[in-house]
Amino acid sequence: MNFEDELQRALARKSAPDGFADRVLSRIETPRHQKSWTLRRIAAAIVITASLGGLTAHQIIEHRRIEEGERARRELMTALHIASAKMRVAQRAVVHD
């Protein structure tokens, strides 16, 4: 027996199991697919959060603007009432004199 020839025969390449390449490819595609879906979900969540945040901010600003307008209107009316009262007082003083 030529020992090294026997060793070479014993260590000859073996065929990989049937479907080996397909199993590797399926392990590659699955994480990629999942990754893609995960990224899409994250992107959708960001868009929805940003939209809701923008809408809320817009509503808060609008609400404050209306409140400020209302307060300015009330202050103007108060000022007009005061001015009107002063005018009446002055008018009466002028008539009496």
Added chain:
Amino acid sequence: MSAAAPLLFPTNDANLHRAADGDHDAFGALIREHQDMVFSIAWHFLHDRDRAEEIAQEVFLQLYRGLGEIESNAHLTFWLRRVTANRCIDESRRGRWRIVTLDEANDVARDADDTDPLLTRKLGQMLQRLPAQQRLAITMRYQEGLEPFEIGAVLDMPLNTVKSHLRRGLEALREWMGVKR
């Protein structure tokens, strides 16, 4: 000894470039081209079909992640041999592989003779008793047909260390198989 699968050979890198560009069919072709080599290295090291396939799959998944770093088909072959060898070493360090006891080995050796049709199988079993580095060196030499300097490059060890592993491994196998020089 004739080289069964030399380190360097005429290259057709088209599949490699297409696979690196994300072509799954091309990567599938690369797997099919090299799967026997990778699986066989793991099989001869572990002597366990399921774990050999597991390691081989992991090697190709690692290849997929690092395809951009592979420059040529020759580089790919070198890379696959090296990564498979490293994963086999890692596996042996985890201690998950089955150790063939001295008694089992002696039983097999006693049964072996020149006309035994199971001789090659018994030699494969004897190989499991060798230390990991010797086993890998002998696998690279007799499965892949690499020269000692090529084995040194793949296993990242000095030439003299490779020669020492080969010599000691062969001596041990001869002794266990009852073969005289």
